[in-house]
Amino acid sequence: MRVLVIEDERRLAENVAHGLRENAGYAVDIANDGEQGAFLASTNEYDLAIVDLMLPKLSGQDLVRRWRSEGSRLPVLILTARDEKATVVSLLNAGADDYVAKPFDLGELLARAKALIRRGKGRPAPSLRVADLEINTVERTVRRGGRVAHLTPMEYRVLEYLAHRPRAVVSKEELLEHLYDYNWEKFSNVIEVYISGLRRKIDAGSEIKLIHTSRGQGYALRDESDAAAGSGGGG
Amino acid sequence: MRGTSLVRRLIIAVILSQLLMAAGLLAAGEWFTRRQLLTAFDTALRGRAATVAASVRYNESGPGVIFDPALVPPSADRRHPDRYEIWERIPGRTGLIRVASSTPAPPVAVTNAGGYADFRIGGVPYRGLLLRDLPVLDTEEGLRAPLPQLTVYYASPTLDLQQRVTALAIAIAGSSLVLLLLAWAFAAWAIRRGLRPLRQLASQAEQISVHNWAFEAPDPARTTAELAPLASALERMLAGLQAAFRRQHEFLADAAHELKTPVAILKSSLQTLLQKPRQAQEYQESAEAALEDVERLEALLARMLQLARAEQYADSGAPAEAPVPVPATCEAARGRLLPLARARAVTLRLEDGAAGAEGELAVAADGEELELVWTNLLENAIRHTPAGGWVAIRCRRDGGDAVVEVQDNGSGISAEELPRLFERFHRGDSSRSRETGGFGLGLAICKAIVEAYRGAISVASQPGQGTCVSVRLPLAAGGGRQPSVAEQRLEV
Numbered sequence: 001m002r003v004l005v006i007e008d009e010r011r012l013a014e015n016v017a018h019g020l021r022e023n024a025g026y027a028v029d030i031a032n033d034g035e036q037g038a039f040l041a042s043t044n045e046y047d048l049a050i051v052d053l054m055l056p057k058l059s060g061q062d063l064v065r066r067w068r069s070e071g072s073r074l075p076v077l078i079l080t081a082r083d084e085k086a087t088v089v090s091l092l093n094a095g096a097d098d099y100v101a102k103p104f105d106l107g108e109l110l111a112r113a114k115a116l117i118r119r120g121k122g123r124p125a126p127s128l129r130v131a132d133l134e135i136n137t138v139e140r141t142v143r144r145g146g147r148v149a150h151l152t153p154m155e156y157r158v159l160e161y162l163a164h165r166p167r168a169v170v171s172k173e174e175l176l177e178h179l180y181d182y183n184w185e186k187f188s189n190v191i192e193v194y195i196s197g198l199r200r201k202i203d204a205g206s207e208i209k210l211i212h213t214s215r216g217q218g219y220a221l222r223d224e225s226d227a228a229a230g231s232g233g234g235g
Numbered sequence: 236m237r238g239t240s241l242v243r244r245l246i247i248a249v250i251l252s253q254l255l256m257a258a259g260l261l262a263a264g265e266w267f268t269r270r271q272l273l274t275a276f277d278t279a280l281r282g283r284a285a286t287v288a289a290s291v292r293y294n295e296s297g298p299g300v301i302f303d304p305a306l307v308p309p310s311a312d313r314r315h316p317d318r319y320e321i322w323e324r325i326p327g328r329t330g331l332i333r334v335a336s337s338t339p340a341p342p343v344a345v346t347n348a349g350g351y352a353d354f355r356i357g358g359v360p361y362r363g364l365l366l367r368d369l370p371v372l373d374t375e376e377g378l379r380a381p382l383p384q385l386t387v388y389y390a391s392p393t394l395d396l397q398q399r400v401t402a403l404a405i406a407i408a409g410s411s412l413v414l415l416l417l418a419w420a421f422a423a424w425a426i427r428r429g430l431r432p433l434r435q436l437a438s439q440a441e442q443i444s445v446h447n448w449a450f451e452a453p454d455p456a457r458t459t460a461e462l463a464p465l466a467s468a469l470e471r472m473l474a475g476l477q478a479a480f481r482r483q484h485e486f487l488a489d490a491a492h493e494l495k496t497p498v499a500i501l502k503s504s505l506q507t508l509l510q511k512p513r514q515a516q517e518y519q520e521s522a523e524a525a526l527e528d529v530e531r532l533e534a535l536l537a538r539m540l541q542l543a544r545a546e547q548y549a550d551s552g553a554p555a556e557a558p559v560p561v562p563a564t565c566e567a568a569r570g571r572l573l574p575l576a577r578a579r580a581v582t583l584r585l586e587d588g589a590a591g592a593e594g595e596l597a598v599a600a601d602g603e604e605l606e607l608v609w610t611n612l613l614e615n616a617i618r619h620t621p622a623g624g625w626v627a628i629r630c631r632r633d634g635g636d637a638v639v640e641v642q643d644n645g646s647g648i649s650a651e652e653l654p655r656l657f658e659r660f661h662r663g664d665s666s667r668s669r670e671t672g673g674f675g676l677g678l679a680i681c682k683a684i685v686e687a688y689r690g691a692i693s694v695a696s697q698p699g700q701g702t703c704v705s706v707r708l709p710l711a712a713g714g715g716r717q718p719s720v721a722e723q724r725l726e727v
């Protein structure tokens with residue numbers, strides 16, 4: 001998952017980014033004013049934007065309004081020092097999904113961020129399930145048939161992203177886009193390394209393989225037997 | 236209404252004065268009537284006594300006089316008949332010889348100087364008149380012999396007079412009582428009505444609370460001579476209190492709002508640190524960063540306190556101060572900001588203004604506060620002037636005012652932003668990014684201090700050309716040292 005933090009108070013932006021990276025394993029980009037934020041959002045794929053309300057150049061509310069008028073579905077969490085009812089109502093009416101009042105609790109901010117990402121992906125449950133594979137996004141643990149699989153942070157991020165889009169074929173480019181922040185050099189072959197790691201730790205020893213490769217297109221996490229049995233049945 | 240009631244007291248006062256008036260009327264009426272009736276009674280009594288005396292005839296045939304009781308006119312009061320007694324004095328003889336008397340005879344009574352006597356017979360009041368040395372009227376012509384003289388004592392009952400006086404007193408008392416009751420009712424109505432503006436004012440004032448400052452004196456109270464000063468004093472006091480309360484409230488709200496971001500930084504830093512066990516060096520670095528955050532918070536608090544102090548005199552004016560020479564404070568402020576100007580490669584100079592600056596340029600103010608104003612203005616100017624630019628501070632005299640100007644050739648301020656420049660926590664939007672390091676309090680503090688000393692502060696700016704802030708302070712009445720302002724240039 002990749003998150004955009006737009007906050008002019010640098011120290012605060014860094015703290016939020018640090019929390020998101022360390023606690024949730026997300027890739028995070030930081031913008032220090034509204035215009036820079038708008039630029040980053042238009043040139044990169046994000047799964048969530050955390051936006052300060054009072055921003056130089058372009059306010060958080062104007063930013064949300066602009067995104068919504070452009071048809072963006074990006075989940076937006078607003079940071080605000082004003083928690084008066086009128087401000088909150090007008091924020092939510094402008095298209096924001098949630099807000100946190102300063103000074104906020106970092107744990108709460110992270111939990112809300114995760115919840116918004118889950119909602120944005122259409123998977124509201126904090127625990128994701130594909131066949132007998134269970135991914136707990138709160139504790140960041142993975143079990144296959146009750147057995148704990150020990151994944152590296154990057155392997156987990158790849159798996160979590162695939163699990164949020166079950167059955168869909170996700171391209172390497174999309175994975176790179178959503179798993180690395182702006183400052184990383186993106187090499188597509190690292191994805192192959194993580195996928196083979198995941199296969200070894202999750203599919204090895206199980207009859208049903210969950211990780212599938214569509215050559216030239218990308219990867220998918222799905223239970224083929226389930227799909228064959230219930231063909232036509234969606235979701 | 237508990238305790239003493241104004242209405243009740245006024246009614247009691249009215250009733251008491253009415254009672255006093257009624258009592259006076261009663262006493263005067265009784266006294267006057269009695270006097271009038273008594274005069275008439277006395278005249279009648281004298282007439283009757285004279286009549287009795289006139290009915291005494293001279294005796295042609297012998298000595299003495301003849302009296303016929305049948306000639307005495309009948310008494311007015313049959314039940315209590317008049318009484319009389321007649322004596323004669325024979326010339327040449329001593330003593331009085333009784334001629335006749337009514338049956339029964341009048342009792343002996345002591346007469347006063349006028350010859351009248353008051354007494355009672357069987358409980359009935361009588362008034363008698365003693366007439367001495369009356370001539371016998373019935374004499375014949377040419378009779379030379381010395382004639383006897385008569386002494387007549389005649390008494391009539393005054394019962395009727397007493398009854399009339401009593402009846403009058405009862406009439407007066409009765410009508411007074413009726414009038415008293417009417418007066419009571421009228422006074423109660425009129426006083427209640429008259430005090431209505433006071434009651435309205437009181438009930439309006441009762442509505443005032445910490446949450447409801449709205450007070451408008453009702454019109455009747457405002458137009459009542461006795462209540463108008465009270466009503467306007469209440470209105471003035473409440474308006475002043477409300478303004479002060481609102482300022483405090485706004486300040487508190489602003490302060491709380493501004494403190495949220497630094498607290499959020501500190502809190503998120505510490506929470507990040509505690510997310511998992513870390514290396515000693517990480518703890519060290521985070522603690523240092525947190526300390527920096529706290530220092531910034533401390534600086535913000537110090538600025539807020541400066542503003543709060545400056546604003547407390549916003550309405551009343553600052554307490555009287557000894558005159559302070561303005562040029563000296565300007566010099567001191569420039570000295571303080573030279574390091575910052577050097578660091579930002581901005582030329583900072585002190586100029587004297589017009590030729591009139593030789594006069595005494597002293598204002599009655601706290602020197603440190605003045606210096607704070609110049610320091611804030613200079614700091615702002617330096618922060619908004621690019622490297623290579625210049626900032627100047629100059630002071631001059633303009634009529635009865637000292638004028639200090641801080642000018643720069645920096646970025647300037649847009650016309651939309653000018654009116655909001657002196658608002659608390661206002662940061663020009665483009666400069667809100669933290670590089671300028673301000674809290675948005677400097678100009679608000681300047682304005683509060685300048686206004687506390689009954690001065691004025693104004694800004695003229697041309698975006699891209701520069702800004703000139705000018706402060707105008709009234710000159711002190713006397714004193715102050717000769718300013719030693721020479722143009723100074725400092726190339727940095």
